[in-house]
Amino acid sequence: MRCKFFLLLLAAVITGCSEKPVKKTSLPVVDLAQDQYDSLCVYIASLKESKKMMPRTTKDGKLVSVGIYDWTSGFFPGSLWYLYGLTGDKKWKDRAVEYTEKLDTIQYWEGNHDVGFIMECSYGNALKYMDAPAYDSVIVQTGKSLSARFRPKAGVIQSWDWSEKWECPVIIDNMMNLELLFHATSISGDSTYYNIAVSHADQTMKNHYREDYSSYHVLDYDTITGQVIQKNTHQGLRDDSAWARGQAWGLYGFTMCYRQTGNPKYLEQAQNIASFIRNNPNLPSDKIPYWDYNAPASGNTPRDASAAAIAASALYELSTFTENKGAEGHRDLADQIMESLSSSAYFAKPGANGNFLLMHSVGSKPHEVEVDVPLNYADYYFLEAMFRRKEIQQK
Template structure:
């Protein structure tokens, strides 16, 4: 890791709060509120969820929606609950309108519950490994903040559903049932068993439900899966493949490849970030040093890719660390990779206390993201005489997400290739990073 000699955390000293103030603006909370309220006016309960904000075209600046079954559906309600957590536990971090506390809380909780309600039936799904992403961001917080037992029940049901995708021979949970691009057509589940690096961040669901219910099966499945990912997806230089295809009958590795990155041998930055966060979470649950070593190794590789002085704001990750950069262009980035990695790095800092460079890295990633990726539009709360909270639409330049410059999928063979946009999970991990800093008492 190539960081300057003087740590940013030391250099800033008491100015850390000021430098990272962009994590806690009224604008961030107001944008989430505006999108949530305006979409509910058209469809309540919602069956379509925000996914990405295009930078060009007729819908530039407006969220593109995906059906509720899409894997990202949990992140937007998760963002609402992140705001609710700030309001309840850290009121100084959420600039709220001059309204009564009860009014603001009641209206925010109503938005949270409206967007979370369609997630509960998802807990029964056995056709996706993304059930952790779908349930955890909103329903775990609903349980922990409000004591909603239905939310906890759905989390436990979701863990049971996820466990059905486990294969003892492979020692892993099947991530995808198929992989179809302009190059690949892997659809036979009897001959193929696809696992992706993203899966590491769905294990938290199994660990949480397993310890909550004393279900050792959930814990053992999650632990076995993490070992399988470590041996099959992490390369010798501690970079990562995106996808591995096992033979489900023997457990042998058939292929190691990409789906959303530049090439099979490149390092897709968001995949590396999923690995950092996922292995760190797994260590927190298991205390197995193997997983801590993996998280540190992946972090070292990730951070080594962020120090190119020829690239402005180098701590906003490139979408793929090995993708060519056309001469004279600003390279394509992925803010979601930076925000996901920063969440993992902050947990590593907490684990290692002061004996790590990870807080410094988190601050650098966050500062470059704030400087480079915030749109010019600023959203603000308003309160009617009756106490109703609203967020007016901007007259011009409206941008629905908090951040810009994310890239969902820029693989040349992708059926749907899209990049340089706002992205719902970039925003979720942006808000969650702020909440982690608050929980640790660092801001």
Template sequence: MWQKALENAIAKTRRNIERFGDQFPHVSKEDKYLLNPNTDWTNGFWSGILWLCYEYSGDEIFRNAARKTVDSFRNRLDHHINLDHHDIGFLYSLSSKAQWMIERDPKAKELTLAAADVFMKRWRPEMEILQAWGPEGNEQNGGRIIIDCLLNLPLLYWAYEVTGNQQYLEAAISQADKTRRFIVRGDDSSYHTFYFNQTTGEAIRGGTHQGYEDGSTWTRGQAWGIYGFVLSYYYTKNPLYLETSVRMAKYFIERLPKDHVVYWDFDAPVTPDTKRDSSASAITVCGLHELLKYLPENHPEKAFLQEGMEKSMHGLVKSYSTISEPDAQGLIKRGSYSVRSGNSPDDFVIWGDYYYLEALMRLDNGHKGYWYDRPQGMSE
């Protein structure tokens, strides 16, 4: 039932290859993607879109374009271009790791492991966290974690499984545990960020960078939590991660608006001008699809979560996709980068397009994205 939407997304991506050339799409302005030469945290999502399109269609045009992006990511790592942040997982899981999963190219595996080592430079042993942004010791960001990091952790889990190096695993588990303890609130909502004392590791306070206010729940952050915790469950089998994903998912679905695509923050006042974040709903659909695989049929929330996933996906396709706009560059409208700062608050965002396409692939043929993979010779 999702074939029309998939075919439409693939046709748009084919046209975008020529439009974008060697550049990478980020967010849009006046319905056209702003491009960069692989310098932003979002560039891996374009690679992931290309690999998904190749796997669905088998068309070499997508594989050739995806391989070129991996070459660009190799150059980015070699020259350490804007890698002083935790989004290394977003960059390399969807580019070189995806290539490894699809083609078993040993050079792609080597590049991905090198990226994991760059990510590990974010580890701060005094606090037992992976610092989100900025240099070590930075006054503003030195002790900060953010919920987005949960989707970067699969790079470290994967690196552990490939190498057996416990340091990758221990860092990922510590980060997931800290996020669960300090970012997820008692009512199953979430902070965007949390601060720790850089010397003692003492917890200081929760806050936000993207949300409506420090105590609100930024919907994309909640979505990262839903998907991120279930991926940590996949790798560790820690039932607390699965439970947390279920709780956060229930909170999310209980607050869906009538068209089933969320506003940018659950606590922002709703007016005719309140911005949406279609990317948050797309991420959540992917997370719910993964989550439902691990819940027994008699789980008390399974039917509710299943219905919420289906309603969210139908809402995205019906009211937010660009199916009826053949010349559109983006796949889903009304994504928000940062409503708080006025930065692309109601536009195409490349991560929204990626997760929308991953969600379609999941629902159409059971694709699992590029967040986990078992090395050859290991059973899943």
């Protein structure tokens, strides 16, 4: 049985939200999140003259903030939008608008595939709560910028430009940026963005995945022939291992593609990825994965709360597209993950953890960068998972 305390928290989220602005809910985890982010907002506001105003992580116990061109810059405003969605408190909407609009110039940036992350998490979420034609225009313009990275012969969006190791690297993370392209088509009616997203998803499904539905991290494409040159990792344990966050990106991305297209092949792919995660013999009993599914099952091996939060959010959505025991299985695994993340083992004490919510995430273990630290995207997908759970409960 699920922890009684956690069930009460999840059920209370419904009654804890109303149309009127509120300061506190009847859901303790959300109230703790508000307290943490209140403190975080106060500190970040003191940096308003700085170009680095988006909180990302901590280093040596101190907050690390980044500028708008960092790939994680959209997650902080996105978390503010989800706090607004969970509480109805207008202060979170006001803060979300403020930090969302700081990202305005990103819409013209063609130098990184992560503009999809940045702008869909911020402006995309804003449009769930606001009728803002100017924001619509930002999404469409960002779609144009992201489309400039499409390589027609290979049928994929190129991820990175910085490495001489690869000609046209495509990382599994890039599945997450497709949502912005679908959004751009829904606003503009221009199917160009939709077609690029579908092409990228199809090539990823064809080339990135192994027989067991685990994913490679990086594929290198020949932009003339369209052939795959090599299959590698950048942040995983080995080229042939299953980097934990990468598996979560894929699960989330193909679930989203099914939502946007209705094509059953994407639903089947998402179901198979979910099965790989659920049945993995190296998945710990608390359902928070090691940073790589092939990493040693040891108390000294870092866990990745960010991978868990992404997977939980995806599983909640996936459960809405399946029936009976399938849906129950996805929700049950998501509930187990969220129960663990909401516990003191992963959820920070008030005032600790740089005022982020979740502890114990991993950025890149091979590079020893951001290992066993809070990460803003872990918080974002945790709050999104809470919000999606709320919507399921309401229905």
